Amino acid sequence: MVETFFKQPDAVMRELVSYWHENEEQQAILDGFSENTISNFPMPYGLAPNFLIDGKAYCVPMVIEESSVVAAASSAAKYWMARGGFKTSILGVTKIGQVHFKWSGNTSKLYHVFDQVKEQLLKDSADLTQKMEERGGGILNVELLDFTDQEPNLYQIKGSFHTCDSMGANFINSILEQFAESLKHFFLTADNFEGDEKDVLIIMCILSNYTPECVVRAEVECPIDALGNFPGGINAQAFAEKFKTAVKIAHIDPYRATTHNKGIFNGIDAVVLATGNDFRAIEACGHTYAARDGQYRSLSECSVENGMFKFWLEIPLAVGTVGGLTKLHPMAKRSLELLDNPSAETLMKIIAATGLAQNFAALRSLVTTGIQKGHMKMHLKNILAQFNATVEESDKVREHFETAVVSYSGVRDFLEKYRLESSKA
Numbered sequence: 001m002v003e004t005f006f007k008q009p010d011a012v013m014r015e016l017v018s019y020w021h022e023n024e025e026q027q028a029i030l031d032g033f034s035e036n037t038i039s040n041f042p043m044p045y046g047l048a049p050n051f052l053i054d055g056k057a058y059c060v061p062m063v064i065e066e067s068s069v070v071a072a073a074s075s076a077a078k079y080w081m082a083r084g085g086f087k088t089s090i091l092g093v094t095k096i097g098q099v100h101f102k103w104s105g106n107t108s109k110l111y112h113v114f115d116q117v118k119e120q121l122l123k124d125s126a127d128l129t130q131k132m133e134e135r136g137g138g139i140l141n142v143e144l145l146d147f148t149d150q151e152p153n154l155y156q157i158k159g160s161f162h163t164c165d166s167m168g169a170n171f172i173n174s175i176l177e178q179f180a181e182s183l184k185h186f187f188l189t190a191d192n193f194e195g196d197e198k199d200v201l202i203i204m205c206i207l208s209n210y211t212p213e214c215v216v217r218a219e220v221e222c223p224i225d226a227l228g229n230f231p232g233g234i235n236a237q238a239f240a241e242k243f244k245t246a247v248k249i250a251h252i253d254p255y256r257a258t259t260h261n262k263g264i265f266n267g268i269d270a271v272v273l274a275t276g277n278d279f280r281a282i283e284a285c286g287h288t289y290a291a292r293d294g295q296y297r298s299l300s301e302c303s304v305e306n307g308m309f310k311f312w313l314e315i316p317l318a319v320g321t322v323g324g325l326t327k328l329h330p331m332a333k334r335s336l337e338l339l340d341n342p343s344a345e346t347l348m349k350i351i352a353a354t355g356l357a358q359n360f361a362a363l364r365s366l367v368t369t370g371i372q373k374g375h376m377k378m379h380l381k382n383i384l385a386q387f388n389a390t391v392e393e394s395d396k397v398r399e400h401f402e403t404a405v406v407s408y409s410g411v412r413d414f415l416e417k418y419r420l421e422s423s424k425a
């Protein structure tokens with residue numbers, strides 16, 4: 001039926017079917033992730049080798065449709081591998097969930113009984129937390145927040161959680177819904193409350209994707225002299241200063257910060273996707289974090305001091321290596337295997353290192369050759385593939401476009417002329 005929306009329904013149908021998995025069971029798994037699926041949407045699955053992270057070598061899986069990203073990540077990783085690699089640390093793993101509710105009574109009375117409420121919430125959710133506690137996680141804290149100065153009768157129960165190797169959305173949301181039931185029951189049955197005080201209106205229960213206490217740091221550093229020389233006759237010291245200024249610009253100016261952070265997310269999203277994690281959650285959180293002091297700024301920082309070049313990134317990354325799609329998606333499972341089945345914390349470190357590598361590669365190009373040179377090289381490769389250029393033809397085209405501006409029509413004209421001349425020879 002849906003194919004009738006297309007001009008060539010039969011051809012479109014054949015095309016859609018061509019992307020179905022040949023194994024029906026595998027296709028059923030993919031279909032199960034969503035609704036109304038009619039086919040699969042293939043994306044390139046690439047590998048970025050040469051990542052040395054805390055002394056261990058990784059080949060990082062990346063799912064991304066933008067050319068140059070994987071090449072840039074691999075190139076930056078190789079550059080830093082020769083300079084000690086990436087060093088990472090986990091700054092926190094706490095996740096947050098909220099029960100938003102309305103209650104019309106005296107605020108101080110609510111605070112007065114909150115310890116009892118909290119005890120009840122923890123008791124009632126014990127069954128749900130038992131397994132997580134056995135794994136070393138669970139509920140870390142339960143707080144009452146008062147928003148009545150902004151909205152009449154509005155309060156929040158803010159839960160803090162440690163969800164071990166899972167991203168934890170289901171765990172947190174289930175507990176929050178249990179909290180809501182317990183909260184209602186508490187006020188309904190408490191002796192010292194009467195009338196409207198007995199009624200709690202639950203507005204909603206949901207985890208927060210903002211996790212400013214689930215943060216990883218990735219950094220690279222080396223003596224300035226060890227940075228080497230760069231195209232255009234730029235020496236190490238000049239490069240370091242230009243690079244640092246480029247990062248500073250992304251601190252000062254939100255227009256630049258957005259593009260700067262987009263480059264970081266080129267790397268981050270690609271690994272998040274390849275490992276079956278939720279890239280929307282990661283992006284939403286990262287951008288909120290980037291604006292945590294009231295202005296949207298660069299997520300990475302750079303210092304050039306005492307003869308050392310340092311470049312680092314601190315970013316919240318709520319990811320999992322169990323649960324969700326991580327083990328269900330056949331390729332996500334392979335990605336995790338490729339990364340030696342990391343814990344969630346190790347995956348946070350790998351993802352942050354990839355984001356930092358991506359950011360380094362982008363800034364290195366921007367402050368030296370400009371971004372288009374590398375992009376055009378990739379663009380040229382794609383155009384040559386479209387024209388089925390032979391190795392010899394490709395070499396000739398590359399030679400010609402070393403100094404000329406690459407465009408689709410330019411390459412087409414050059415190839416046509418070259419082919420015509422070769423056929424006459």
Ligand code: MEV
Nearest residue numbers: 259260262263362363371
């Ligand atoms: C392109 O996808 C990403 C860059 O624009 C990032 C940046 O400007 O830092 C190159």
